[in-house]
Structure formats: C-alpha cells, structure tokens
Amino acid sequence: MTGAQLENILKKHDYQKSSLLAILQDVQALDNYLPRKTLEAMSQRLQVPLTQIYYLATFYRAFSLTPRGDHLVTVCTGTACHVKGAATILNTLERELAVQPGETTSDKKYTLETVNCLGSCALAPLVVLDGHYHGRMVGTKVLSLLKGDKKDASKKS
Numbered sequence: 311m312t313g314a315q316l317e318n319i320l321k322k323h324d325y326q327k328s329s330l331l332a333i334l335q336d337v338q339a340l341d342n343y344l345p346r347k348t349l350e351a352m353s354q355r356l357q358v359p360l361t362q363i364y365y366l367a368t369f370y371r372a373f374s375l376t377p378r379g380d381h382l383v384t385v386c387t388g389t390a391c392h393v394k395g396a397a398t399i400l401n402t403l404e405r406e407l408a409v410q411p412g413e414t415t416s417d418k419k420y421t422l423e424t425v426n427c428l429g430s431c432a433l434a435p436l437v438v439l440d441g442h443y444h445g446r447m448v449g450t451k452v453l454s455l456l457k458g459d460k461k462d463a464s465k466k467s
C-alpha cells in the first residue's frame with residue numbers, strides 16, 4: 311500500500327480514531343492483509359498507540375498480519391467436525407495445495423486456515439471458501455470445490 315492510498319482511506323474516515331476498525335477493514339480489503347508499515351503509519355497519523363491497533367488487528371479473524379492468498383480456505387476442526395472427518399479433509403487440502411494451515415500457496419492463490427467451531431455444527435464437517443459455507447464435506451467434494459473455484463478463476467481471466 312502506498313502512502314497516498316493510506317491517506318485516501320484515512321481521509322474517507324475523516325481521520326477519526328473512532329473509525330479505526332473500518333479503516334483496518336479498508337486496508338485489509340486493499341492489500342489482503344495488514345502490513346506492519348501501514349499500521350505504524352496509521353498509528354502516527356491518527357495518534358493512536360500501535361498496541362491498540364494491534365489489539366484490534368489480532369482480535370478479529372477477518373484481519374491478517376501476514377499476506378493472504380486470493381482465496382481463503384478454512385477448515386473447521388472443532389469437535390463436531392473432527393468427529394465427522396475434518397482431519398481427512400484437512401490432509402486432502404494440505405496435499406492438494408502443498409501448504410500447512412496458516413500458509414499460503416507459492417502462487418499466492420490460496421491460504422489454508424483452521425478454525426475451532428464456526429457455530430454450524432449441524433453441517434459438520436464444514437469448509438469455508440471465501441466466506442461461503444460448504445457443509446457435509448468429504449475429501450472428493452473438497453477437491454471438486456477447489457477445481458470449481460479454479461475453473462471460475464480461469465473463466466474470469
């Protein structure tokens with residue numbers, strides 16, 4: 311993110327400290343993560359302690375302090391999903407994408423994450439792709455999900 315881009319975001323929010331969360335959302339939307347340098351610049355421009363910004367940045371799962379891929383794949387590993395085979399689904403995704411949870415593929419297309427219960431246990435095992443819930447997942451289905459996503463991506467390009 312350039313300094314001018316950050317300035318535009320801050321201006322949009324009238325440099326209001328009370329809009330910190332919305333400002334972080336705009337930064338995340340632009341860069342797909344929250345770069346440290348941007349957070350430091352925000353701290354200086356808004357006169358808000360960096361610790362307060364980091365508190366928000368680490369409290370909400372929507373934010374990431376490391377670069378994310380174009381697509382976020384989240385596997386629920388909570389109890390209900392675990393019992394219904396979340397580990398197998400996670401292994402399938404780790405093999406297919408060649409990453410571990412918390413990592414991004416080398417082509418920056420996918421970031422794989424795990425979460426401990428999304429509150430939709432009736433759908434277990436659950437995978438979330440870019441915010442869309444996909445329940446009663448199995449290994450083959452999760453691969454189709456990725457392939458469908460890859461097809462959609464190639465149609466757009």
Ligand code: FES
Nearest residue numbers: 386388391428430
């Ligand atoms: S354990 Fe996966 S949604 Fe609750």
